Amino acid sequence: MERLRNTDIKYLKGVGPKRGELLTKQLGIHTCADLLRHYPDHYVDRSKIYRIADFCDEMPALQVKGRFVSFATQGEGAKMRLIGLFTDGTKAMEVVWFKRIKAIRDSYLPGTEYILFGKPSEFNGRWSMVHPEIDRAASPNLATGLRGVYPLTETLRNRNITSRSIYNMVCALLPRCADIADPLPAEIRSQLRLMSLGDALRAVHAPANNDELQRARLRLKFEELLYLQLNILRYCRERSEAIPGFRFSRIGEYFNRFYNECLPFELTGAQKRVIKEIRRDVGTGKQMNRLLQGDVGSGKTLVALLCMLMALDNGTQACLMAPTEILATQHFDTISSLAAKIGVNIKLLTGSTPKKERDLIHSALADGSLHILIGTHAVIEDSVQFRNLGFVVIDEQHRFGVAQRARLWKKNSVAPHILVMTATPIPRTLAMTVYGDLDVSVIDELPPGRKPVHTMLRYEESRMQVYRAIGAQLKQGRQAYIVYPLISENEKTDLKSLEEGYEHIREMFPSYRVAYVHGRMKPAEKDAQMNLFASGEARILVATTVIEVGVNVPNASVMLIENAERFGLSQLHQLRGRVGRGADQSYCVLMSKAKIAKDTRRRLEVMTSTTDGFVVAEADLKMRGPGDLEGTLQSGMAVDLRIASLATDGQIVQLARDCATKILDYDPTLSSPGLYGVRKEMALMFDKSHDWSRIS
Ligand code: ADP
Ligand code: MG
Numbered sequence: 147m148e149r150l151r152n153t154d155i156k157y158l159k160g161v162g163p164k165r166g167e168l169l170t171k172q173l174g175i176h177t178c179a180d181l182l183r184h185y186p187d188h189y190v191d192r193s194k195i196y197r198i199a200d201f202c203d204e205m206p207a208l209q210v211k212g213r214f215v216s217f218a219t220q221g222e223g224a225k226m227r228l229i230g231l232f233t234d235g236t237k238a239m240e241v242v243w244f245k246r247i248k249a250i251r252d253s254y255l256p257g258t259e260y261i262l263f264g265k266p267s268e269f270n271g272r273w274s275m276v277h278p279e280i281d282r283a284a285s286p287n288l289a290t291g292l293r294g295v296y297p298l299t300e301t302l303r304n305r306n307i308t309s310r311s312i313y314n315m316v317c318a319l320l321p322r323c324a325d326i327a328d329p330l331p332a333e334i335r336s337q338l339r340l341m342s343l344g345d346a347l348r349a350v351h352a353p354a355n356n357d358e359l360q361r362a363r364l365r366l367k368f369e370e371l372l373y374l375q376l377n378i379l380r381y382c383r384e385r386s387e388a389i390p391g392f393r394f395s396r397i398g399e400y401f402n403r404f405y406n407e408c409l410p411f412e413l414t415g416a417q418k419r420v421i422k423e424i425r426r427d428v429g430t431g432k433q434m435n436r437l438l439q440g441d442v443g444s445g446k447t448l449v450a451l452l453c454m455l456m457a458l459d460n461g462t463q464a465c466l467m468a469p470t471e472i473l474a475t476q477h478f479d480t481i482s483s484l485a486a487k488i489g490v491n492i493k494l495l496t497g498s499t500p501k502k503e504r505d506l507i508h509s510a511l512a513d514g515s516l517h518i519l520i521g522t523h524a525v526i527e528d529s530v531q532f533r534n535l536g537f538v539v540i541d542e543q544h545r546f547g548v549a550q551r552a553r554l555w556k557k558n559s560v561a562p563h564i565l566v567m568t569a570t571p572i573p574r575t576l577a578m579t580v581y582g583d584l585d586v587s588v589i590d591e592l593p594p595g596r597k598p599v600h601t602m603l604r605y606e607e608s609r610m611q612v613y614r615a616i617g618a619q620l621k622q623g624r625q626a627y628i629v630y631p632l633i634s635e636n637e638k639t640d641l642k643s644l645e646e647g648y649e650h651i652r653e654m655f656p657s658y659r660v661a662y663v664h665g666r667m668k669p670a671e672k673d674a675q676m677n678l679f680a681s682g683e684a685r686i687l688v689a690t691t692v693i694e695v696g697v698n699v700p701n702a703s704v705m706l707i708e709n710a711e712r713f714g715l716s717q718l719h720q721l722r723g724r725v726g727r728g729a730d731q732s733y734c735v736l737m738s739k740a741k742i743a744k745d746t747r748r749r750l751e752v753m754t755s756t757t758d759g760f761v762v763a764e765a766d767l768k769m770r771g772p773g774d775l776e777g778t779l780q781s782g783m784a785v786d787l788r789i790a791s792l793a794t795d796g797q798i799v800q801l802a803r804d805c806a807t808k809i810l811d812y813d814p815t816l817s818s819p820g821l822y823g824v825r826k827e828m829a830l831m832f833d834k835s836h837d838w839s840r841i842s
Contacts, residue, residue, distance in 0.1 A: 147326050147343075150319070151179040159318045168307065172299045178319055182347050184312070185366070185789050186294025189359065190263070193291055198266075199236035201273050204744075207265040207295065210234050211283055214256045219247065230254070232262065232275075239266070239273040245304060259283035277303070279310050292353045316351045323348040329823025330369060334805060341365040350789075364798065367790035371802035373828045374787075376816070378582035379806050383814060385583070389561045391433030392536045394425075398459030401452065403488045410484070416440075416591035417449055423587050424453055424565065428537075433555070434563040437581050440589030441759035442569045442723025443596065449589070450539040451481055453565060458490065458517050462536025462562075465519045467526070469542045471496045471669055472676065476698065477541065478520045485518075495521035495530070498669050526553050534558065540566040569723065570716050571759040573767065576792050579799060590760075598757040599726040600733050603710070603750050605740040612706065612735055613654055619704050619733070620658055625685050626704035629721055631712040632664065632690035647708065648688045658685040665692045691717065700728040710736035711746045715766040718753050726757075745769070767793040 155175055156166025169175040175184055188206075196208045212234030219228050228251060230241040241262065243250050254260065264278030296312040326344035328335065335342065341349070346365040353359035413421075420438060427434040440446045454464035466481070468474040478494040485492065493507050493516055510516035514533035519525055535558045540551070555561035566584065577586050604612055616626050628651055630644045648662050661675045661684035672692070678684040680699050687702075691713075705725045710718065718736065725732035736750050752765040790798060809821070816825050 153178040187297045189292045192293045197236040242276045329827045331820045370790045375802045375806035393431040394428040394460040400455040400458045416589040420587045433561045437584040438567045444589040446567045457537035462534045464537040466539040492518040535562045571763045601754045603736045624703040628688045628706045631709045660686045664690045703732040705734040711738045719762045
């Protein structure tokens with residue numbers, strides 16, 4: 147590999163300086179080694195020939211075999227295109243070129259048999275293919291079996307660098323794969339029965355068959371994930387050694403009094419288990435960094451409160467941070483009333499806390515008389531100094547990155563324990579990577595007596611029926627949310643649709659008061675409207691997704707989501723979580739325009755088929771890929787995975803994690819000679835993210 151890594155791509159046979167530069171700029175391929183690591187993103191079966199007569203919607207790129215009947219140009223100047231009429235005997239289609247018209251016209255002859263490879267598309271009942279790959283049917287070099295299709299850019303295509311050209315370049319390198327030294331220790335390879343790197347690279351580009359391809363991909367994915375896990379775990383270990391934590395050795399007065407006298411209901415089994423996990427963590431003397439996943443309504447707040455009381459019992463202060471003012475206020479109200487009887491001093495700090503109040507809070511924090519601080523980002527400002535902060539709860543973690551958490555650690559000479567809570571459940575394997583520096587606890591049980599929310603997908607034409615059903619719920623004394631999409635709170639048109647919606651709803655339900663909130667309102671106005679709804683005075687709340695997180699009105703039994711097709715699955719799930727909080731049956735209606743793409747419908751149907759947040763999250767990942775979540779990953783453990791997918795390769799992530807743990811147990815610094823290759827590959831992979839490991 148070393149030699150390939152030192153060979154500039156332009157020196158490869160058939161590349162040269164010009165194409166070399168293009169490959170570098172467009173695909174980040176600098177060296178021959180980079181080219182070998184540029185994997186096909188899918189494969190097509192070149193042994194199969196399709197019939198044009200059998201074409202149907204949404205076919206992938208495929209092969210047809212036949213002859214050109216005629217060529218003709220259409221349009222002029224820059225708009226000129228060349229159209230070849232091509233038939234395979236079952237039906238004719240058009241082959242279209244926008245570029246290199248003259249050259250193409252000269253190279254293909256009517257009457258000669260060709261094999262075309264491209265993606266068919268249909269317009270007005272006619273099939274066509276744009277810029278297909280073309281081979282003479284009689285060509286000796288014709289690919290058979292599986293052929294990789296390489297990711298390309300538009301610029302490369304325009305410069306006539308095709309998937310086929312990449313393949314040809316790669317082929318020039320394949321004979322050298324045999325000499326590539328394997329960075330993975332032989333023991334690991336033989337234990338997991340992995341292919342050698344050289345074999346895997348050859349097979350991933352030119353697989354003999356599907357079985358070989360799968361084995362090659364497994365090997366390459368495993369390797370990539372192993373480096374990722376090693377990097378994460380090494381960081382965690384370094385941190386836990388460098389940063390001591392509070393040892394909470396006792397359960398005392400606050401916790402016990404609350405538990406015995408104030409607990410409004412029996413904890414669920416899952417809540418108890420999680421509290422035990424946390425107790426064990428905070429008793430070790432190491433700083434805890436734990437992610438608490440629990441579906442909406444699973445009762446995370448109570449767990450948070452019990453943990454904070456544990457901190458107070460051990461002579462420290464606690465703090466809870468929420469992403470929005472509404473949520474922070476709500477937490478403050480809930481927690482204050484839960485803990486009213488046990489004499490804990492709790493205060494709320496947000497951006498709109500008046501200066502005078504703020505000063506009081508600052509001094510009470512500093513002298514230790516304030517026990518629990520609840521608030522928004524305002525609590526991590528530098529001016530906020532605690533006497534002795536021992537425990538921090540962060541609600542809805544996805545808005546707080548590693549760096550922000552690190553700021554919290556510095557609030558004290560001893561780093562406080564940190565519990566991040568999320569209602570966006572993500573599969574464990576993904577959690578262990580994206581939030582790889584966190585231990586994970588899961589509340590996988592809802593409090594007893596909840597009825598699953600009945601979810602349905604409805605189209606515009608049944609709007610009146612939906613309104614009648616909502617009317618029936620209102621008549622029974624229940625309340626309804628009606629949510630409009632607001633992609634950006636600044637978009638005037640969106641706001642307009644919300645305002646119109648509000649007027650419309652008032653007309654449709656004239657006998658009920660309708661409250662109205664969106665993110666651009668002044669906090670006071672917003673609170674007033676929210677309170678109208680929370681108190682039951684307003685029976686309908688027309689809103690944007692500002693109500694997505696946390697709002698708790700158990701009497702609400704209907705969630706109507708307008709333009710549901712514009713929401714992501716996890717957002718829909720969050721919204722749905724606003725209802726079903728009481729003992730009665732609740733409903734969630736996804737209203738969508740009738741004409742939606744198949745994928746969109748499938749997405750919405752996930753919602754109607756399950757209320758389990760983890761199932762929703764898995765489905766979301768599979769359909770959409772881990773997008774946002776990998777965005778979170780960017781905040782630190784940033785790497786572009788070339789072949790593995792956090793969304794679908796969960797089992798391999800687990801394998802890699804286990805293997806990484808074993809390696810680090812045996813050699814925490816990866817300095818033994820047997821790990822030279824691993825160290826080297828990791829250095830290459832993580833070069834950019836060095837500063838990250840120094841955040842703490
Ligand atoms: P989330 O996990 O979404 O933050 P909350 O903490 O807001 O959930 O709890 C949702 C609702 O369930 C609240 O009204 C809370 O009082 C109630 N709750 C929490 N734990 C239990 C329990 N063990 N038994 C019954 N109700 C519970
Ligand atoms: Mg909550």
